[in-house]
Amino acid sequence: MSEWIPLLMFLVVCLVLLAGYPVAFSLGGTALAFAVLGTATGAFDVAFLHALPNRLFGIMTNQTLMAVPLFVLMGVMLEKSRVAEDLLEGMARLFGRIRGGLGISVTLVGMLLAASTGICGATVVTMGLLSLPTMLKRGYDPKLATGTICATGTLGQIIPPSIALVLIGDVMSTAYQQAQLDMGIFSPKTVSVGDLFVGAMIPGLILVCLYIAWLVVMAWLKPESSPAVTETHHDDDSNKSLLLSLAPPLLLIFAVLGSIMAGIATPTEASAVGAFGAALLALAKGQLSLPRTGEVVRSTTEVTCMVFLILIGASVFSLVFRGFGGDEIIQELFENMPGGVFTATLIVMLVIFALGFILDFIEITFVVVPIVGPVLLAMGLDPIWLGIMIAVNLQTSFLTPPFGFALFYLRGVAPGSVATTDIYKGVAPFIVIQLLLLALMAIWPGIITWLPSQVYQ
Structure with a gap:
């Protein structure tokens, strides 16, 4: 009976989350409740909780996780400084003349x-x-317009510098070290956030190219779904405007990713460069007022507190889960599966995909990956490949009706004339494209692992 306790813990947490309770307190509270009951029945050794203070101290002093508030600050600052408006206007002038x-x-x-x-x-x-209002005004099919926006919006999940990759990288590093210990290997080798950033570049670019290819196909098959903007003009002034709108974000991206790939800065140091660069862009655009800076800092603090509270709750959960022998149960379950590592990986991907309907990527990263990561890595999977596969998988689940988070975000800002069914139908082709990318990465792992092997050889 005791071997079912870890699985029961996982089920109870999902039910508590579905009931609407805060994630961090649901994770920590459920774990502590099971620990108390387990101690009373003799199924749990309370000595496991003695490691909790060291774990929490390690979280709060983790240099990798310091990148989270800095990348969030960079993102919020750019969001408030009208960078997107200038970019969209410049790109529309460049490509608007074609279907x-x-x-x-x-x-x-x-x-x-x-x-x-x-x-x-x-x-x-x-x-x-x-x-969206511009696309609808220009005669775009609402399904194509909403699907394009939802799909491109979730690119932040895979294209570096991604908050998701920062968190997955930190958890994957711990899982990799645990897998090595479980195999009796004592090696300083680990996986870093920079490895995941580099590994995600080619898949991210392939995904963008596949999106564009689909839009071109739709413009050819159904010209009425994506008409050209006939009044768009293209002259020296528009060239200058496009250059001025493209240069700042491109320079910022180059400064962040270039410093990581060149070995000049760690991801945490590069996040500081990005935050400072975003502030300079806002200042150059005249958007760095005191009230706006206060909004940026407030939003950054809220997101950062949410991430770290969830991480603390997840750490308590994973510690109690291991105390009940959950890691050994998962390992035995995977090893006894027909098909070995292939079946185990497929099951994990399906579970993560399903959980993406009801949980945010932060909860999945902090709860599921520490449980299954060490087992899969001990079975011989590459940690960089596994991390990117999980990231793309989560990105796909965020698009899938009826619970995809990206669909909720767009529904909240879309005009009432756009039906929810249009949004659901619009994302369907992009879900297929992302599943195709997952299949390609599974068949040819080099899509992920080749570039890191070249950069860090």
Whole structure:
């Protein structure tokens, strides 16, 4: 009977979350309740909780996690400084004359915003407010317009510098070290957030290219779904405007990612460069007023507190889960599966995909990955490959009706004339595209692992 306790813990947490209780307190409270009951029945050794203070202290002093508030600050600062508006206007002038051009513009702007902010929700809401009314006014099919915005908005999940990759990288590093210990290997080798940033570049670019290819196909098959913007003009002034709108975010992206790839800065140090650069951009645009700075700092503090509270609750949960022998149960379950590591990985991906309907990526990263990560890595999976597969999987689940988070974000800012069914139908082709990318990465892992092997050889 005791071997079912860890699985019961996981089920109870999901039920408590569905009931609407705060995530951090649901994780920690459920774990402590099971620990008390387990201690009373002799199924749990309370000595496991002695490690809790060291774990919490390690979280609060983790240098990798210091990148979270700095990347959030960078994203919120750019969101408030009208970078997206200038980008969209410049891209629309460049591509608007061709069928599907406005959709391509939205995709490219979404890619740049994702690489600048790393926050999915902010990108979806920003693009929904700025581009959806324009696309509808220009005669775009509501399904194609909403699907494009939702899909490009979630690029912040995979295109670095992504908050999701920062968190997955930290958890994956711990899981990799645990897997090595479980195998009796004592090695200083680990996986870093920088590894995941580099590994995500090629998949991210492939995804953007596939999105654009779909828009081109739709413009060819159904010209009425994405008409050209006939009055768009293209002259020296528009060239200058496009250059001025593109240069700041591109320079910021180059400063952040370039410093990491060149080995000049760690991801945490690069996040500080990004935050400072975003502040300079806001200052150059005359958007760095005292009230606006207060809004940025307040939003950053709220998001950071949420992330760290969830991480603390998840740490308590994973500690109690291991205390009940949950890691050994999961390992035995995976090893006894027919098909070995392939079946185990497939099951984990399906579970993460399903959980993405009801949980945010932060909860999934902090709860599921520490449980299954060490087991899968001990079975021989590459940690960089596994981390990117999880990130793209979560990105796909955020688009999937009826509970995809990106759909909720867009529904909240879309005009009433756009039906919810249009949003659901619009994202369907992009879900297929993301599943295709997952299949490609599973068949050819080098899509993920090749670039890190070249950069860090």
